[in-house]
Amino acid sequence: MPKAFLERFEKELSIDAYGAYKLDASLILQALHVLYQNDGYTFLVDMTAIDYLHQPSSLRRFAIVYLLRDRLFSNLITLKIDVDESLAVDSIASLFKSANWAEREIWDQYGIHFKNHPNLKRILNHKEFIGHPLRKDYPITQGQLCHRSDDLMDEMTPRLKRKGIESHDALMFLNLGPAHPASHGTIRTFVALEAETIRCAISEIGYLHRGFEKSCENHAYNQIIPYTDRLNYCSAILNNIAFAHAVEGILGIELPDRAQFIRVIIGELSRMIDHLVCLAAILVDMGALTNYWYLYNPRESVYDLLSKLTGARLTNSYMRIGGMSHDLYEGFEEDLHVCLRAIDTGVGDTLKLIEHNRIFHDRTQNVGIISQEEAINRSLSGPNLRACGVAYDLRVNAPYYHYESFDFDIALGSVGDVYDRIMVRFEEIRQSKRIIEQAMKRLPQGAVCVADRSISLPPKHEVYGNIEGLMNQFKLVFEGVKVPPSESYRAIEGANGELGFFIVSDGSPKPYKVKVRPPCFYAMAAYPSIIEGGMIADAILSLGSLNIIAGELDR
Amino acid sequence: MAVGAEAIFGDSVITSTLESALSWARESSMWPYVFGTACCAIEFMSVASSKYDISRFGAEVVRFSPRQADLLIVAGTISYKQAPILKKIYDQMCEPKWVISAGACACSGGFYDNYTTLQGIDAIIPVDVYVAGCPPRPEAFLDALLAIQKIQADERLLDDRAKRVFKGRLDA
Structure with a gap:
């Protein structure tokens, strides 16, 4: 209290x-x-x-x-x-x-x-934008063309001044991104260089702002699931889970045990493949291309599993409010073992190449350090925070889906550098595997959705077999899940950290407002201060190690 | 009865036009620039990886400078904020150049029919091949590449490409 x-x-x-x-x-x-x-x-x-x-x-x-x-x-x-x-x-x-x-x-x-805000300017929308789009009286489809990009000097000059640099003569200004292979999509960092040292950096985001929150206000709860897929598209199902979990919190329903266990299994698998992409990409950024194949190819076997399970490779939309679209398929367990073996091999092969590799150590250790106090003050979470040695993991601190009953360790770093952030992710892949194996052993039989017909669709044989089933299906499809009035926040441990949804509901089938708490957003805000004073090549690795996913960052 | 060079050298030469010889050479040597912004870019990673292996079609030399590329693959959502950058990248590519619009967002804005998303990149730059999907499967990317190969083989560069006029919403 x-x-x-x-x-x-x-x-x-x-x-x-x-x-x-x-x-x-x-x-x-x-x-x-x-x-x-x-x-x-x-x-x-x-x-x-x-x-x-x-x-x-x-x-x-x-x-x-x-x-x-x-x-x-x-x-x-x-x-x-x-x-x-x-x-x-x-x-x-x-x-x-x-x-x-x-x-x-x-x-x-x-x-x-x-x-008294130090720099109150637009962040997601472009600078020619007029109005404020999340206001209820701003029409959702009213787009506004942008003709020129922001040169960012209005931020750069005062920031340089604060650092005691008045003259720009000795500096070279350089844009890292937004169209740069190492900027991971659409992130722009504008730097002032003295030789190869970054004296001052400013990040600009919003290039992948897709109006997620406004779109949510215009769709029914289950229709929002596909939008959540595209937040952090490297671990789409974890986003599904986070959103459904938040809505289920307002509805006050508890999922059947089987549904909870499946969410754990698929969620942890998503965490593993999310870390795989992050690690593969950062090693490529370092010039270690071989590891990319070792780490990326196991993702393909997971894609095969997810395609069988959900029909899609990447954007799965597997979860529903109150459960999931369907149960696991026959032969799932064998496929899962194939995936876990492939990931094991990939991770093992990669670690053999880098664990005792001098170049890898020199490039990553004591690079891009962020201290514990700074990380907490900047609201970092997930692997990025744990790399600083802060044992914050929602699966442990505020357990859900029986996480308290699983035997697994929180991976922690000690320095908070690029090395720690990489190694924490490697360890988390191992720990996720442990959780999946335990969950598969304990996976109970039963339903995968709550039995409440105002939330979950009835089984198909009821829809075709009796009038009540038909009515239930019709009403739920046409009207959607009705969520009682509330303002509530609920979070899970996403692949990148605390992934939560603040939902304002008004009793109608559409949310009045949805705000996602994107872990990337706060990591990205910390990025300029991490790279200032370092070398430009280190900035690339720092960005990779924070695992910024633009879909989640910009929403 | 052969005439010209073929009459003199017999079967050891094939005559052709310069254009079709260039097309033939270019066909298996497209150099893509991947303007990847979102989910579709993750699928492109699969296209380039071992399983789908875009190098089977000669397009594995992914360029990170538009000046070295002749195929622009726009993979992902383009917001209004991103649009001037996409146009700049396109303008920096040398002719002849081709554009693949990959995925629902690049083609039409996808299900992001809202205040921030450009409703299709063809409002900004010309597009040769549209790929459906959200995101498209890797096979669809490869299919688009084959379609580009076919388009460029059938075209006369100097007439069809260089003289082409396109005026988008960001062209003054």
Whole structure:
């Protein structure tokens, strides 16, 4: 319990219908200070805004939501402030560095101003964009052409100045990306170089902003599953699970055991193949192409399994609200063993090549270091945070799907460099294999969906066999799953870290608002500070080791 | 009765036009630039890997500079923010050049019919082959490559390509 916070703000606090602490906007910075200093809530999970335009019961049009975790990562607290007509609130970027980009996003998407923010400018949308697209009165299809890219000098010059560099004469300015093979898709980092040393770096994102959150507001809950596939497309099913898990939390349903175990098995398999791509790519970036084949080809055998199971190689859409589209197929276990063996061989062969390899060590050790305090303050999570030695894994800190009953270890690093981030991922592949093997042994029989016919489709023989089944199918397909009014956040351990969804539902079949907490977003925000002072070749490896997936980063 | 060079040298020479000789040479030596932005780019990784092996069709020399490439593969969603960059990359490629639009997003915006997604790259640059799928399977990428090979074999570069006029939404 946040004791000091509750005592200090006893009079000003209220608790809203969904369990969030509400207080006046003018107090937010003070309140977070108390939470941070006295109660140890040092991890800003995420922040977002809500536009209540279509919910007239709300006094003010906008609200901002802050989600924080304590030092042990087991307690989550939600703070909420209403935003008045001035559409401005205090920035908390002085307290949490991670809030810098989060607040920029809220400004960009909702047009809420943050006072004393160091650099309040658009982040996802382009600079010619007019309006704020996540406002309820912005039409979803109103696109706006962009003619020129931002030259980013408006950020570069002040940042150089802060570092005491006034003259640009000795510097060379260089764009790494957005169209660069080592920029992993669409990430742009603008650097000021002195010889090969990066004096100053600025990252620009949003090149793959696809309007995920706006699209969610316009689709039924089960229709959103395919959109979640395309967030982190290297481990699509984990995204399915995270979203379904969040909605199931609001519905208050518990999945049958078999469904939970299948989610564990397929989820861990997704984690493995996600790490495989990350490791394969970073080794290519290092010039170690052979390892790419060793690590990437096992993915093909997993694709074969997933194609059989879900019909798709990459974007599987396997999960549904309340379970999954269908049970495992006959012969799944044999195929799974083939996959696990292939991954084992690939990982083993790669480690043989790099584990004691001088070049690999020199390129990765003590490169791209991020300290524990910095990582927590910047809201890093997943393998990137664990590489710094912070034992934060939602599977352990806030277990779901019986994770507490599995025997596995959290892989931890000690330095927080590129080497640790790579090795943590190698170890996590091993640990995921352990979990899968245990889960397969314990896999119970039974249904894979909840029995509630307002959530799950009836079996086909009922649809064709009796009128009730037919009606259930018809109603659910046409109307969709109805989710009671709520504002709730729930997360799982994604391949890249804490992957959570903050969902505002209003009782209708479509969510009123969906905000995904993308682990990549905060890792990317930390990236410029990681690479400043280092060599340009190290910047490439640092980016690879953070495993930035643009789909999840930009949404 | 052969005439010209064939009459003199018999079966040891084949006469052809310069254009078809170039096409024949180019067919198995396309140099792609992969403008990969999203999920489709992950599938392209499979296309280039051992199992599907694009080098069977002579297009494995993936270039990372548009100036060295003659085949642009746009694999992934193109947002309005990304569009001027895509156009710049395309403009930097030398003629003759071909474009594959891979996947639903590049072809039409896909299911991202919203404020940020360009509804098809052909509003910005000309496209030769469209590939369906979300993302397309690796076989579909290879099929598109074969289609490009066929297109370029049937074309007369100087007439059909160099004189072509395209005006997109970002052309002033």
